[in-house]
Amino acid sequence: MTTYIVSISWNADTERIIRLLCSLGNYVHLFDNTFLLNSSLKSVIIRDFIITNYGSFEFSIYVSRLSRGSAWNNLSASNLAIKSLYSDGEE
Numbered sequence: 627m628t629t630y631i632v633s634i635s636w637n638a639d640t641e642r643i644i645r646l647l648c649s650l651g652n653y654v655h656l657f658d659n660t661f662l663l664n665s666s667l668k669s670v671i672i673r674d675f676i677i678t679n680y681g682s683f684e685f686s687i688y689v690s691r692l693s694r695g696s697a698w699n700n701l702s703a704s705n706l707a708i709k710s711l712y713s714d715g716e717e
Contacts, residue, residue: 627651627664627665627666628666629662629711630665630669630691632647632662632688632689633661633688634687634688638685640659642680643659650667651666651667652711653711655702656698657701669689670689673687
């Protein structure tokens, strides 16, 4: 599995995005509409899946592979949840 950061415009429906991410792999909600996602899919496939299955998609989206060298503070997700997502990956 690869860990990605997925960030979508703040005004997109968060609950709808979460439902889509659930079908792509394990995720952690960081803040606003920004998530970490563990998936075996490529970033372009993730992006296209969200755009295609969201419905009317007029939002900005960014999907990028992450490495282990991350730092964070004051996020919606706990430190334990984020570290656990990274430890489940094979990076």
